[in-house]
Amino acid sequence: MDTLLIHILNSLLYAAVLFLIAGGLSLIYGVMHIVNLAHGNLYAFGAFVAAWTVGLLVGGGTPTPVLYLVLLAGPVVAAALGAVLEPTLLRPLYQRPEEYQLLITFGLLLILEDLIRLIWGPYPLSVSSLFEGMGSLNIGESIYPTYNLAVIVVGGLAAVGLWAFIYRTQFGVVLRATSQNMRMAQAMGVNVNRVYVQAFTLGCFMAGLGGAIVVPQQGAVLGMGVDALILAFVVVVIGGLGSLEGALVGALMVGVVRELGINLFPEVELAVLYLMAAVVLLIRPAGQFGRA
Amino acid sequence: MEEDARAVSLLKTTQLTKYFGETHAVDHVDFTVTEGEVLALIGSNGAGKTTLINLISGLIPVDSGAIVFQGADITRDSIHEKIARGIARSFQLVNLFDQLTTLDNLALAIFSRDGKTRKLFTLSDADRAVRDEAVAVLQQFGLANKAGMVAGGLSQGERKLLDVAVAYALKPKLLFLDEPTSGVSTREKAPIMDIITSVVRAGKITAVIVEHDMDVVFKYCPRIVAMHQGTILADGTPEEIRNNAQVTANLLGAQAQS
Amino acid sequence: MSPVSGPNRRVLVAAGPIVVVLLILPWVVEPYQTVLLSYGLVFAIAALGFNLLLGYTGLLSFGHSAYFGVGAYAVAFTVKYLKVGSMELLLLAGILASALVAAVFGLVCVRYTRIFFGILTLALSQVLWSLAFKFFWVTGGTDGLRVPTPTLLGVSIDAGQDKMAFLAHRYYYYVLVLFVAATAVMWVIVHSPFGKALQAIRDNETRAEFVGVQVWHYRWVAFLISGVFTGLAGALWVPLNGLTTPDILVWNFSGEIVFFTVLGGFKTFAGPIVGAVVFNYLKTFAVGYTVYWQMFLGVVLVTLVLALPTGIMGMVARLSQKWSQKWKRTPAP
Numbered sequence: 001m002d003t004l005l006i007h008i009l010n011s012l013l014y015a016a017v018l019f020l021i022a023g024g025l026s027l028i029y030g031v032m033h034i035v036n037l038a039h040g041n042l043y044a045f046g047a048f049v050a051a052w053t054v055g056l057l058v059g060g061g062t063p064t065p066v067l068y069l070v071l072l073a074g075p076v077v078a079a080a081l082g083a084v085l086e087p088t089l090l091r092p093l094y095q096r097p098e099e100y101q102l103l104i105t106f107g108l109l110l111i112l113e114d115l116i117r118l119i120w121g122p123y124p125l126s127v128s129s130l131f132e133g134m135g136s137l138n139i140g141e142s143i144y145p146t147y148n149l150a151v152i153v154v155g156g157l158a159a160v161g162l163w164a165f166i167y168r169t170q171f172g173v174v175l176r177a178t179s180q181n182m183r184m185a186q187a188m189g190v191n192v193n194r195v196y197v198q199a200f201t202l203g204c205f206m207a208g209l210g211g212a213i214v215v216p217q218q219g220a221v222l223g224m225g226v227d228a229l230i231l232a233f234v235v236v237v238i239g240g241l242g243s244l245e246g247a248l249v250g251a252l253m254v255g256v257v258r259e260l261g262i263n264l265f266p267e268v269e270l271a272v273l274y275l276m277a278a279v280v281l282l283i284r285p286a287g288q289f290g291r292a
Numbered sequence: 293m294e295e296d297a298r299a300v301s302l303l304k305t306t307q308l309t310k311y312f313g314e315t316h317a318v319d320h321v322d323f324t325v326t327e328g329e330v331l332a333l334i335g336s337n338g339a340g341k342t343t344l345i346n347l348i349s350g351l352i353p354v355d356s357g358a359i360v361f362q363g364a365d366i367t368r369d370s371i372h373e374k375i376a377r378g379i380a381r382s383f384q385l386v387n388l389f390d391q392l393t394t395l396d397n398l399a400l401a402i403f404s405r406d407g408k409t410r411k412l413f414t415l416s417d418a419d420r421a422v423r424d425e426a427v428a429v430l431q432q433f434g435l436a437n438k439a440g441m442v443a444g445g446l447s448q449g450e451r452k453l454l455d456v457a458v459a460y461a462l463k464p465k466l467l468f469l470d471e472p473t474s475g476v477s478t479r480e481k482a483p484i485m486d487i488i489t490s491v492v493r494a495g496k497i498t499a500v501i502v503e504h505d506m507d508v509v510f511k512y513c514p515r516i517v518a519m520h521q522g523t524i525l526a527d528g529t530p531e532e533i534r535n536n537a538q539v540t541a542n543l544l545g546a547q548a549q550s
Numbered sequence: 551m552s553p554v555s556g557p558n559r560r561v562l563v564a565a566g567p568i569v570v571v572l573l574i575l576p577w578v579v580e581p582y583q584t585v586l587l588s589y590g591l592v593f594a595i596a597a598l599g600f601n602l603l604l605g606y607t608g609l610l611s612f613g614h615s616a617y618f619g620v621g622a623y624a625v626a627f628t629v630k631y632l633k634v635g636s637m638e639l640l641l642l643a644g645i646l647a648s649a650l651v652a653a654v655f656g657l658v659c660v661r662y663t664r665i666f667f668g669i670l671t672l673a674l675s676q677v678l679w680s681l682a683f684k685f686f687w688v689t690g691g692t693d694g695l696r697v698p699t700p701t702l703l704g705v706s707i708d709a710g711q712d713k714m715a716f717l718a719h720r721y722y723y724y725v726l727v728l729f730v731a732a733t734a735v736m737w738v739i740v741h742s743p744f745g746k747a748l749q750a751i752r753d754n755e756t757r758a759e760f761v762g763v764q765v766w767h768y769r770w771v772a773f774l775i776s777g778v779f780t781g782l783a784g785a786l787w788v789p790l791n792g793l794t795t796p797d798i799l800v801w802n803f804s805g806e807i808v809f810f811t812v813l814g815g816f817k818t819f820a821g822p823i824v825g826a827v828v829f830n831y832l833k834t835f836a837v838g839y840t841v842y843w844q845m846f847l848g849v850v851l852v853t854l855v856l857a858l859p860t861g862i863m864g865m866v867a868r869l870s871q872k873w874s875q876k877w878k879r880t881p882a883p
């Protein structure tokens with residue numbers, strides 16, 4: 001029973017982080033119809049910035065609760081990066097075929113990947129003190145890190161917050177209108193350029209947040225971005241590109257399958273995930289929740 | 293339909309139906325085409341003409357009803373099977389291979405018709421027979437001097453003609469032409485229709501032409517079928533259609549205003 | 551009338567001198583340069599295959615590393631488990647294996663287009679990569695599989711001959727012949743009625759269906775041919791590299807294949823070839839020059855997309871057009 005609970009918590013933990021990454025990817029696609037291959041790097045950026053900022057302050061007398069807040073530097077920087085990248089690199093390409101949009105984000109992926117190495121060097125950064133600082137809980141016979149629960153809560157809050165943001169605010173209305181029919185929205189006086197940059201920034205913020213919250217637990221390592229991107233693809237493929245609900249369900253499914261995979265067939269855990277994405281695409285091209 | 297009983301029915305739909313949600317685009321339509329005729333399909337915007345063609349040609353699946361072609365039930369046939377049986381169509385919004393030349397647009401249709409597109413290891417330009425035939429068709433449609441131009445670079449009138457020519461080059465038994473003159477100036481309409489009807493008649497092809505311009509319809513088509521809100525309102529000679537009260541009320545009136 | 555008509559003959563005339571230069575090259579340049587060029591030619595074969603999908607069928611695959619990798623691993627496995635040393639048999643193994651994988655993956659992928667096709671090809675290639683990575687007792691994991699120099703047409707490397715000399719001469723010619731053959735075959739394919747059907751599908755899928763082209767079937771055949779070309783390249787790559795690692799299965803390598811092709815220009819037949827050779831030099835230079843070579847390549851790619859979307863061949867075409875116009879305007883003396 002306890003082990004079952006732990007498995008469920010692990011699944012949720014993984015799903016929470018994946019939702020943040022994949023949700024951002026999906027949001028950007030939903031609004032702008034661009035698949036940002038560099039999205040994983042923004043997640044990695046969030047992780048590195050968070051780790052580095054906390055690393056500067058840790059041991060310097062900053063109270064620990066503040067350090068948890070300082071993690072937010074990650075998403076903020078990722079968002080700022082997004083706000084710069086969209087107008088400069090992506091905007092010139094909206095009229096061009098999809099291939100070019102993919103290619104430019106691939107170029108961006110290569111650049112950002114090395115930029116991280118250039119800034120922070122080839123070695124992992126870690127702030128495990130924040131992870132350990134929260135201690136652990138007893139669940140029956142076993143103990144479970146409190147920090148992991150915090151991550152699950154943050155993921156859940158992010159999902160709820162995003163939902164409220166998109167379905168309950170003026171900005172959300174504009175966002176959805178633009179996503180459904182860009183020309184129509186434009187005709188109705190929506191400043192599409194502004195919506196695009198806002199959506200992109202928001203998507204990057206989510207990715208950065210995902211990076212920041214995994215840092216205390218896993219550290220920040222080179223290559224984490226690309227790994228995350230591929231998994232985020234699996235999530236959005238399962239849930240449907242452009243759908244936030246889909247990203248949530250996809251993240252949960254991937255979380256569960258991965259937890260099962262790690263425990264039952266560790267060799268092919270990743271292969272199973274990719275196959276799952278392929279199978280979902282086969283059965284439902286637009287994903288579970290896609291607007292086919 | 294009584295008068296058609298003697299002639300050979302080429303195509304027959306029975307109770308053909310397609311709804312898009314609340315829209316009854318095609319609603320229990322019985323539609324017959326007789327071998328050898330050139331028929332006009334008329335109706336105001338949204339009457340269901342294009343949807344009817346889409347159903348018969350296989351672009352969209354039918355909700356219910358049946359389509360019989362030369363005595364065979366083709367309701368669930370794939371597009372490919374329908375083409376193979378000899379049903380071809382053109383498109384209301386021009387559908388061409390824009391990066392291929394005008395000649396290649398036609399050559400492809402001919403290659404495909406002759407089952408030659410399965411050939412991987414011969415050069416297409418080396419096939420003189422296909423090339424000559426493509427050139428001949430282009431000449432019939434007055435496009436011979438555009439043979440080397442990419443289809444994307446043609447004028448709207450030329451594109452409409454090429455769209456018809458590509459369908460014609462398949463040598464179909466039954467040809468649907470969905471508004472072959474839409475989007476071209478009134479002045480260009482008559483020459484285009486002249487070309488199309490003469491080519492179709494010379495090729496002894498049965499054709500169904502969707503057209504909004506009543507003068508054109510009355511001039512070129514001995515039989516007219518009028519649709520309205522997904523159903524067939526009237527079916528007869530130009531004279532009968534002109535004098536049909538329902539058609540005048542629903543269609544010709546609107547025509548006069550527009 | 552000769553079967554090779556006007557423009558086609560011009561192509562042969564243009565290709566002739568290039569082949570001659572390629573033939574004499576090993577006698578005039580350093581072995582290292584020849585080996586580098588061999589890599590370029592191998593990648594060119596892969597890019598030709600890739601571009602049958604992108605340039606001619608309108609499908610952007612982000613998973614072509616799968617076929618390259620399968621070709622390469624098929625060679626490594628055949629050497630390791632069947633103790634085969636003949637390059638011809640190894641190529642056969644590479645071609646068969648990549649054909650098999652492309653046939654199966656293709657069945658799935660050709661039902662989709664655009665980004666879905668891209669993601670699907672990516673996901674499937676990642677399946678292979680993760681398997682190669684995890685089943686290390688079969689594949690050698692990240693250490694890869696070492697492959698000894700094979701025999702070419704039954705002749706093995708001379709006792710005591712330097713591997714570099716072998717690669718720079720005998721193997722270079724081997725690659726060159728296959729490169730020329732692959733290019734010729736691909737050229738015929740894209741100019742065949744089948745090739746026209748693919749281009750028709752690229753331009754307008756619906757209309758292609760309505761002239762009787764069964765879109766999925768044709769896409770599947772194109773996918774298969776594309777996979778086989780890329781698999782052949784993978785097999786040829788193995789003796790050059792001497793080692794097969796999961797790096798060539800991972801999706802970054804798929805990205806590089808896309809990169810070459812766009813660099814050269816995917817709207818022309820020769821673009822992918824030029825792109826692959828140039829990219830290979832560019833990458834080799836960047837890797838030798840800085841640890842941040844990825845960033846360098848990224849900047850090149852971004853610049854390319856923003857400023858030079860038609861690639862090198864597109865630029866060449868534009869320039870030559872400009873010059874010929876200038877030429878015409880200057881009256882003859």
Ligand SMILES: Nc1ncnc2c1ncn2[C@@H]1O[C@H](COP(=O)(O)OP(=O)(O)OP(=O)(O)O)[C@@H](O)[C@H]1O
Binds near residue numbers: 315337338339342343
């Ligand atoms: N794919 C579709 N989805 C939803 N509704 C459709 C679709 N295609 C057609 N309709 C609707 O079905 C009705 C019939 O449309 P159709 O295109 O057949 O008309 P039409 O007679 O060809 O008109 P027009 O003269 O404007 O071409 C219209 O109300 C149209 O809006």
Ligand SMILES: [Mg+2]
Binds near residue numbers: 341342343384470
């Ligand atoms: Mg219509």
